[in-house]
Amino acid sequence: MAAVARDAGHEVRLIDLQAETHRDLHRMIRSWQPDAVCFSGNYLANIPEIIDLAKAIKAALPQCFVLVGGHSASFVAADLLRHADGAVNCVLRGEGEASIAALLETVARGGDLLRVPGVVTRDGEGPPPCFAQSLDTLRPARDLLRHRRKYFIGVLDPCASIEFARGCPWDCAFCSAWTFYGRSYRARNPEQVVAELATIREPGVFIVDDVAFVHAEHGMQIGEAIERRGIRKRYYLETRGDVLLRNKDVFRFWRRLGLEYMFIGMEAIDAEGLKAFRKRITLDKNFEALEFARSLGITVAINLIADPDWDRERFETIRRWCLEIPEIVNISVNTPYPGTEIWLREQRRLTSLDYRLYDIQHAVLPTRLPLDEFYTELVRTQQVLNRKHLGWTALRGATGQACKLLLRGQTNFVRMLWKFDSVFDPRLQLGDHARMVRYAMSPPPAVTDERVDVKSIYVYGPTGRRGRRIDDATERFVDGTRMGAE
Template sequence: MRVLLVHPSALMYSKIFLRLEPLGLERVAAALLAAGHEVSMLDLQVEKPAAYARHLRKCRPDAVMFGVNYLANVPEVIEFAHRAKRELPDCLVVAGGHSVSFIAEHLLKQCDGALDVVARGEGEVVAPRILEADRARLADVPGAVTADGAGPTPALLPGLDEPLPARHLLAHRRRYFIGELDPCASVEFTRGCPWDCSFCSAWTFYGRSYRRLSPDAAGEELSAIREPNVFIVDDVAFIRPEHGMAIADQVERRGIRKRYYLETRSDVLLRHPEVFERWRRLGLEYMFLGMEALDADGLDLYHKRISPDENIRALEVARKIGITVAVNLIADPDWDEKQFRLVREWALSVPEIVHLTVCTPYPGTEIWHTQSRRLTTLDYRLFDIQHAVVPTRLPLDRFYRELVATQAVLNRKHLGAKALAATARIVAANLARGQTNFPRMLWKFPRVYNAGRLYAEHQHPARYRLPEPVPAAMTPRRRELYVHQPAARHPVASRERERTDP
């Protein structure tokens, strides 16, 4: 079959700080190629929406598959699905990905027949099975949800070594970047997270499982990447220190020279600093730490299972190693002017890059079940961790003024004229190589992060809306939240942080 894979447009946050290659969709593409299909890819993060119509006319696909990892992209995907059905009535139209795995039945009811199937779970497994199935029996496919019913529970990919991403299908690879790592490829060494943060749906999607790419396969993939920079997209990098060291052995043995950016937890860094020290010598430049809160109450609310002191010590360790750290804090809609001021003062007192995201209940998270009845909007487009979707203590317009004022202070700290002077050499080097992603982001902030714009977007009429929250007598058992149901529990990184399902 001729298959067109489509990644939707960039969201607000990724219009400035990063634009990542659609690694998950590239792996799905590789699985479909291995199954004998003819595959093309379209990434609307780097191409204009009009490219979609051109691809439909040019490719005349038998199937169009959308990768939907973010709820805010759902309206766009529904409209694109309708267009596919208008132009190619016999085309099989499928949506899959992280976010839609939690709202499959609702999405099918909402799209008025534009989608034939919503695929739940890992796309490398379910996508080939959907294409090989009889259309009259799609509801029998594990992970497939149709208007006629849902198939069995989706299966986990047996191992991560295959398929390797089909990176050759994307024509605009120089447009992917994260910060000054421009251009930048992405790689996945592990999948899943054994922790259970209340705002996150990674652990509910994967059934709290944790799987690893073999060191040989990791070395092979890194060797094949042409970009000089690599973002390690693992939810938590190097939980198992022996795994990180084994991949480092491969990097050294193969003479791979890259610069790296990764995400991890403070407690993982504190337990195994030697792993990160070694990777620093191999080219690790940046590290993202999701601190989320500065106080113990906030950390407990989010189930971070870490103390404020540990977070601060982790920053000190990273500084000593020589890694630049980006910190994320979650802005609680209950914050007032004093709390925003305290955050600004703290962020200006430390050398690290500090980002703010807004606490957002997503389907698949624990806080969806505890806070969704308080939602002030069901507009998909506002579920982007930049808008407030539950009541704010401050009037909403004032909340956004405080949020943007805080972001602007941090922007001036890292991206303003003084900071630009410090990065002038980096900017010049990127421009000399024809890379403009990083220089462009330095000037975009006022246009994208704008309090008036954020507030006004709440007034826009919403054609497509999230499902109405269902009142529940109690929070569901955690295993009821899982998309995947692994046969056996994988050990968490440390027993003292393990929490048994209720």
């Protein structure tokens, strides 16, 4: 977004409130007095913070045009505008790069905002959002970030991020990536990817694709171009177990290139759980994928989704299983997000519409256990996993890595090791439910039958096969591994 606006002739500054403070933002607003401020609302839990900041900016600069875009904002645009009470001029749904230049030009000349694709105001909606014409023309304005050394993931410290492809062709019930992009999948030109990669100075690189290497040929072409250029990085990516097994040669090749860490969303360790989350992959295939990743020497992190209906016995079963495998295990809480199919289909009544609790670490569905006991079991499980991977035994194995990072002045990873108890605390999680709710989401529509129209929550309408840049064999593979297929 920043790069596209700058290329359109605007002076642009960028501030990341994960790396800086509200005080830094207000200091910039006072000294610079921008004509427009754009908030990126990619995380639902940040919506109240965005609204309060927008109101503060409008109070200080009444003529400043304030807009909000991003993934989560696209699904709750009407609510966000209602909460902001005039402090947000518009929400820009969909890919902001496609419309930001036209929007800023329209604002500058006092034109009709509702002629801009993706715009939503309190007066109505403009045309549907459009896709960026080409992913190959988009290049992040990394030079505008003031604290690049603060970005890390695990021992990849510091770490930059890069995008090879955008969108997801699957349709998992708990995920909103596919409803955002309309099950489209677009890939960047391999040479353009590698040209960008060559400009990244960080030694670690996070490949941010929703599912890496869906299309084997594309992954190989990028890897071959990296090999020709002699680029050496350490990589982290996210993928599916069935993609890993289908495209083994791609992952073997990338292991040689520097792939060290991989995240696989298993979500469940039983067939019933996989079916509930629309993951059409068998347990045997998931375990086979883990075994293959181990054989490559790749460190794997997996995600499991804890349902609020879990009892003590279920938590204990999960703890025992997690201790039996070498992989890093993350536990998230089943959360119906706006934009997901379970937001529409979930039969259980939501217990809260407070945005701040929608962070996959709080229960917003009724719990079988008393809520305080659910959080106690959840945190106990997380503590067991924390000790397994970050306890003294595990730390002895990471000492060399930690020392190398400290010698380079990188303290992010080491500081992260000691923050667990201050982040995961059942008393804090329970206390969060007692906070005053100033901004509450509109509830999902009442479920009247099983034929819920999922298309009603799409940001981009589905385009079918023509919206996916994959070969026919991969298309058949995707279709055979979707829960919607029989």
